[in-house]
Amino acid sequence: MFSSLTQQRVILIALLLWALSFALFRVWKIGRGVPPQQSAVVASIESWGEPAPVPVLATPTGNPYIEIDDSCNWAYAGTCVNLRSGPGTSYPVVMQLRTNMVLKVASTTVVDGRTWYKIGFDGEVHYPERVKSDWYVAGDYARLFYDSGMLATTTQAKALNTKRIVIDRAKEMLYAYDGDTLFMEQAISVGLELTPTPTGTFSIYRKMPDSYMQGPVPGVSDQYYDLPGVPWDLYFTNEGGAIHGAYWHNNFGQPWSHGCVNLPPAAAELLYEWADLGTPVTVKD
Numbered sequence: 001m002f003s004s005l006t007q008q009r010v011i012l013i014a015l016l017l018w019a020l021s022f023a024l025f026r027v028w029k030i031g032r033g034v035p036p037q038q039s040a041v042v043a044s045i046e047s048w049g050e051p052a053p054v055p056v057l058a059t060p061t062g063n064p065y066i067e068i069d070d071s072c073n074w075a076y077a078g079t080c081v082n083l084r085s086g087p088g089t090s091y092p093v094v095m096q097l098r099t100n101m102v103l104k105v106a107s108t109t110v111v112d113g114r115t116w117y118k119i120g121f122d123g124e125v126h127y128p129e130r131v132k133s134d135w136y137v138a139g140d141y142a143r144l145f146y147d148s149g150m151l152a153t154t155t156q157a158k159a160l161n162t163k164r165i166v167i168d169r170a171k172e173m174l175y176a177y178d179g180d181t182l183f184m185e186q187a188i189s190v191g192l193e194l195t196p197t198p199t200g201t202f203s204i205y206r207k208m209p210d211s212y213m214q215g216p217v218p219g220v221s222d223q224y225y226d227l228p229g230v231p232w233d234l235y236f237t238n239e240g241g242a243i244h245g246a247y248w249h250n251n252f253g254q255p256w257s258h259g260c261v262n263l264p265p266a267a268a269e270l271l272y273e274w275a276d277l278g279t280p281v282t283v284k285d
Helices: 004-031 037-046 265-274
Strands: 063-068 081-084 093-097 102-111 114-120 136-138 142-147 163-168 173-178 181-187 200-203 206-217 221-235 242-245 261-263 280-284
Touching: 102 206, 173 265, 181 265, 221 265, 242 265, 261 265
Parallel strands: 163 280, 242 261
Antiparallel strands: 063 102, 063 142, 081 093, 081 136, 102 114, 102 221, 114 136, 163 173, 173 181, 200 280, 206 221, 221 242
């Protein structure tokens, strides 16, 4: 039988041998290029490198506008989008909006999870008494976009390129050229007999994506009309004559206007994006 002291010595020696064996085993693993498990985890984390940069979303430039889509057509056929006096369906209907109207956004508000656009105006409203309340449109029925807004120069501005527009009153046609290359050939509506589109050579001196056109216009027309949201306007006469889209009729190819040049809205938008301030406009028979 071993004495108690001898047993203690045996146990101590066994523990020392076990610790020495474990240390030698780790040294052997490291020498063979096998790192400890904890080191492997740390190395894996470090191998990720710097975090990927967060993408920066482009900030819209220009002013906010909306184009009415999926509403009734020029003849009010279909279901019309309502213009209301406040941001909610409990507010009274001010008017019904037709497809392709373009309106400036003054501010945006969200009510019960629904976006509402408050409408503002570019340029002067000649008959402000006709606007008897605030105007709001639900965002569900409008395409939001951004534009520089009204751009203007003098009526004598010179073009900086070879673009030009020709209006043929007799044929009710518009032709847009860049040099000798035809960009657009489009049936239009020029002025009626009592409000003709003037002939001559002009230039585009103002561009704006929307206009609130009202009549009568002293010296031009004594007829009453009230047309908010007239889209894609290129002004070329001192009296307010413009090439623009018309959402209120579909009679292109025959006279129909108060002196302006009416285009289908889609064609008017293309021309608006293409034409620059100073682009010459020739109106002839």
